[in-house]
Amino acid sequence: MKYSAPKGFQDILPPEISFWQRIEDSARAVFAKYGFHEIRLPIIESTDVFVRSIGEITDIVEKEMYTFRDKGDRSVTLRPEGTAGAVRCFVEHGLHNLPSPQKFYYAGPMFRYERPQKGRFRQFYQIGVEAFGVAQPTLDAEIIAMLNDFLNAIGLTNLNFELNSIGCDACRPVYKEALQLFLKDKITEFCPDCNRRYSTNILRILDCKVEKCVELRGGAPAVSGHLCEHCRIHFDELTALLEALDVPFSLNANLVRGLDYYTKTTFEVTSEHLGAQKAVAAGGRYDKLVKVFGGPDTPAIGFAVGVERLAALLQEASPAEQVAPKVFIATLGKQADTEGLRIAKALRNNGLCTEPGYGASLKSQLRRADRIGAEYALIIGENELSSGTAQWKNLKQGTQGEVALKEVQSFFTKS
RNA sequence: GUGGGCGUAGCUCAAUGGCAGAGCACUGGACUGUGGCUCCAGUGGUUGCGGGUUCAAUCCCCGUCGCCCACCCCA
Numbered sequence: 001m002k003y004s005a006p007k008g009f010q011d012i013l014p015p016e017i018s019f020w021q022r023i024e025d026s027a028r029a030v031f032a033k034y035g036f037h038e039i040r041l042p043i044i045e046s047t048d049v050f051v052r053s054i055g056e057i058t059d060i061v062e063k064e065m066y067t068f069r070d071k072g073d074r075s076v077t078l079r080p081e082g083t084a085g086a087v088r089c090f091v092e093h094g095l096h097n098l099p100s101p102q103k104f105y106y107a108g109p110m111f112r113y114e115r116p117q118k119g120r121f122r123q124f125y126q127i128g129v130e131a132f133g134v135a136q137p138t139l140d141a142e143i144i145a146m147l148n149d150f151l152n153a154i155g156l157t158n159l160n161f162e163l164n165s166i167g168c169d170a171c172r173p174v175y176k177e178a179l180q181l182f183l184k185d186k187i188t189e190f191c192p193d194c195n196r197r198y199s200t201n202i203l204r205i206l207d208c209k210v211e212k213c214v215e216l217r218g219g220a221p222a223v224s225g226h227l228c229e230h231c232r233i234h235f236d237e238l239t240a241l242l243e244a245l246d247v248p249f250s251l252n253a254n255l256v257r258g259l260d261y262y263t264k265t266t267f268e269v270t271s272e273h274l275g276a277q278k279a280v281a282a283g284g285r286y287d288k289l290v291k292v293f294g295g296p297d298t299p300a301i302g303f304a305v306g307v308e309r310l311a312a313l314l315q316e317a318s319p320a321e322q323v324a325p326k327v328f329i330a331t332l333g334k335q336a337d338t339e340g341l342r343i344a345k346a347l348r349n350n351g352l353c354t355e356p357g358y359g360a361s362l363k364s365q366l367r368r369a370d371r372i373g374a375e376y377a378l379i380i381g382e383n384e385l386s387s388g389t390a391q392w393k394n395l396k397q398g399t400q401g402e403v404a405l406k407e408v409q410s411f412f413t414k415s
Numbered sequence: 416g417u418g419g420g421c422g423u424a425g426c427u428c429a430a431u432g433g434c435a436g437a438g439c440a441c442u443g444g445a446c447u448g449u450g451g452c453u454c455c456a457g458u459g460g461u462u463g464c465g466g467g468u469u470c471a472a473u474c475c476c477c478g479u480c481g482c483c484c485a486c487c488c489c490a
Contacts, residue, residue, distance in 0.1 A: 060488080127490095128490095277490080280490070310490095361448090364443090366451095367449095370450040382448095391448095398451090
């Protein structure tokens with residue numbers, strides 16, 4: 001084998017594509033009902049767009065971005081996530097001047113230079129949702145309810161919905177200090193990764209999987225106890241709204257989002273049927289980000305779903321189905337080939353999926369008709385041409401008969 | 416970036432330090448123009464690549480590339 005797709009990049013072939021279409025179609029249908037509008041964003045942005053929004057000391061920016069200089073010597077980056085570009089778009093076009101909230105969704109590939117593993121690729125697809133301009137928890141509740149509706153629409157029900165609040169500029173620093181104080185004396189007993197996190201991203205220590213660390217952090221202060229009045233009310237109202245909307249969720253005080261821009265509400269949807277990369281959707285509020293991009297102080301919230309991971313779950317739940325043709329037209333001889341194509345065209349124009357035999361032996365044509373699951377075969381040879389007829393055969397039932405070429409249309413549209 | 420596992424036919428996998436195999440799939444035949452079931456035959460491989468040990472390497476050793484899984488991090 002001479003060529004293969006680059007590491008972490010994959011081809012999606014027809015048997016799998018039906019799941020992707022179901023996911024995309026459902027997203028469009030559900031999101032539209034909630035008043036969200038599609039936008040299409042560039043796959044490349046100025047590198048600064050990501051550095052300033054995601055945060056300079058995050059892994060994504062430090063080591064996972066596909067960054068290069070274009071021919072005009074500009075530093076550009078293949079988008080590693082969608083929110084940054086969406087916010088840039090919102091500010092660039094002055095969309096805050098339109099009535100709030102402005103609600104958008106987009107779908108497409110993202111790129112991160114990571115070691116591939118189950119459910120993780122260097123090019124991966126997300127469907128992202130962003131809503132701007134409302135600070136009230138009603139927007140949080142609606143967007144989470146919409147995510148729940150969407151997941152139900154594609155047939156996924158047994159998922160874990162986890163919710164947390166990581167506070168705002170006012171209360172998060174206070175909480176971080178409390179956590180730091182708690183860990184200070186015993187941090188050397190934690191794993192090397194946690195020791196690194198202690199100085200870079202202390203909240204991450206909360207979701208370390210190392211048993212020793214889980215044990216050592218028992219009794220650590222929780223964010224929920226350190227939220228400021230404002231954030232606590234917001235969170236309480238949100239949970240009440242979700243209960244009113246019958247959206248099932250559980251609280252997870254250790255749910256920490258990695259990107260710098262998140263504030264207040266964070267949430268994540270996971271499945272037990274995936275590998276270590278089990279999050280199928282995640283999101284949260286980012287009330288300060290629009291201002292970072294030079295727009296007016298505009299609260300916002302969004303989430304992204306991982307299409308590959310959802311497709312994997314759908315595939316596990318039910319086998320792939322391919323659309324089978326209604327009619328297969330087997331022909332023998334040049335003249336019959338022509339007549340066959342003419343009939344195929346007419347049947348298709350009448351809305352019937354029709355597949356021609358492409359002139360192999362009759363046996364192999366019928367064998368192919370069977371393999372691809374055609375319902376009927378129409379056989380046209382010299383005998384039929386001279387009498388102006390064709391043989392029809394029901395491949396499911398094994399029945400066969402004769403039909404005049406002129407009657408073929410009505411024969412198949414009726415049956 | 417770190418750790419572990421695996422690379423043999425299109426796919427799933429055998430095998431022995433001594434001619435590289437099976438099942439499925441594909442093509443054809445049994446059935447001059449009738450699919451599925453059955454039987455028969457055929458096509459298909461520099462055993463990932465490069466070196467080394469050996470009379471002889473798919474097997475043993477080293478390197479390299481690729482894939483998978485996990486860590487970090489994340490959808």
